[in-house]
Amino acid sequence: MHRRFIQQKRFQSSSTKNLIPIRTSLKGAALLQQPVLNKGSAFSREEREVFQVDGHIPYDVHSLEKQMVRAYAQFKRQPSNILKHAFLASLRDQNQVLFYALVSNRLKEMLPVLYTPTVGEAVSQYSDLFRRPIGCFLSLPTAHSMKEQLQSHANAAFRYKYPPGMKNHFLDQDRPFDIVVVTDSEGILGIGDQGVGGISISTSKAALYVAGAGVDPNRILSVVLDVGTDNHALFANPLYMGYKHVRTRGVAYDHFVHQFMMNIKELFPGALVHFEDFGLNNAARLLETYKPVLPCFNDDIEGTGAVALAATMSAIGVTKSNLADQRIVVFGAGTAGMGIANQIRDAMVEIDGLTLEEANSKFWCIDKDGLLLKSNPKLQGSQHDYARDDEEVRDWNREIQEQPNLRLLDVVKAVKPTMLVGCSTNARAFNEEVIRTMAEHVERPIIFPMSNPTSLVEVDPADANEWTDGRALIATGSPFPPAKNPITGKDYFIAEANNALIYPGLGLGTIASRSSKMSKGMILAGVRALASVSPALEDPDAPLLPDLAGVRKVSLQVAAAVVKQAMEEGVANINIKKDDDAIIEHIKVGMWDPVYRPLEYEPEDSNGYSSK
Ligand SMILES: O=C([O-])CC(=O)C(=O)O
């Protein structure tokens, strides 16, 4: 009784949770082939004996640290980033702990390989580089068995089996997955329709939930909805592995997505659905449709909007102004551009007390046809909120007189923006004239060229820095090296305002609170938590956001703010004290760490690891 009591206590403490043994009946080769339990050369002498590992691996016992040294050396020997990416994927397949330990330890170096920008290459070359499938492939022609396919993933998912009397109070043990990351591949990064290769964006985003926020990798399902593709290059490739059919749209598409969402709701009740890289016509529409139905989140709308808002709050801390004082030009009025505008607009209402109309009037949004005007018959969704009165622009100068549409430079000249956001995938659109014109009118121009991957960025931060004599406050969507301040010669570190800085924490907070939704309030709480750890708060020349390499620390703060807000809104489903320390400890207990836990043999276990 006493022992059991101690064990229960132990599990509930974040400092000792990793000492709890995991039980399994797997032995020998079967154990080495289970990436969740495999320790390779790190199996102890005792474990080698008990689990009949002796004979399957060389004699010497190595620590996780030593294994990391070897794996890192192998990583370094890969001649290109895409091959490094492939190396990491196979490491993940062999030894889950070693993979996440290596990535977490060298996040700064690994992120651009595992994630943006290299993940763009991995997605577009998926069928050529394919080795073995990771994730869940739901294809339109096999929709009749979608539920069984999902159930089969649930059955195959690893479940920790703990000694009797122990339970992980953080997790819903009856639910196979806490987070489902799903893409339909129509709008991958800025590179568009990528068919079945989109699975790699789902698996990369999932890996960041783990490395960036300590979500248990075995409780995330990565999914691609393969409804065909309109990408001609993929059709031309004889090795293409997806459904070779033009992209399905309209009712058949909606029906397929609906079937998916209803299956998730039924099979994994309460799990968070993370939408990634859906196309322009579907992203906002699906989010709106399913927000009231189950916890869901669109990373490109809400995640990108949230991180951009955090960077904006940090920038106005430097310029000592308010959100409501900004004049914001958004170049690229698609999923991300409208997501950012909405997030900043809502914060102007919430924080500065503007009316919705007043807040809308602070934005000038530009898409392929120029400045969005009310008379434009092609306006969609949120674009209606920001379209300007035709009257306002009647007397504006146009750079190209014969062209009726107002272009970026025309708008910058007329509006004199304090802030310029790029989500256009229009490489180098913020040219020297645009930037210099903007910088004539503001002391510290706020410039966010957010398009991904790197090759599509609207302006190289080094150029923006130079053309503004080092006055620009810059944040980008992809990683960039520091820029030299042309006046002081000091390095200016460019904030990477990638949604990866915030979505892991938002997701962690949502599942840790067992919340029935991810509300606007929860997202704003996460944004404020992120903005509150901005290095620029202390030093106006420091980056606007913390380094993405420190995301794990950030995620804990973001998640804690989200949990607290969920409790305040009454949508949380947990029974803990609403005090900061209790919330942090609650989250930490549930976080998964990349360390080897002791193994214990369990003879009667039927499939080797099921907790059922
Ligand atoms: O994946 C990234 O780096 C950010 C993102 O969501 C996108 O660009 O679609």
Ligand SMILES: [Mg+2]
């Ligand atoms: Mg995305």
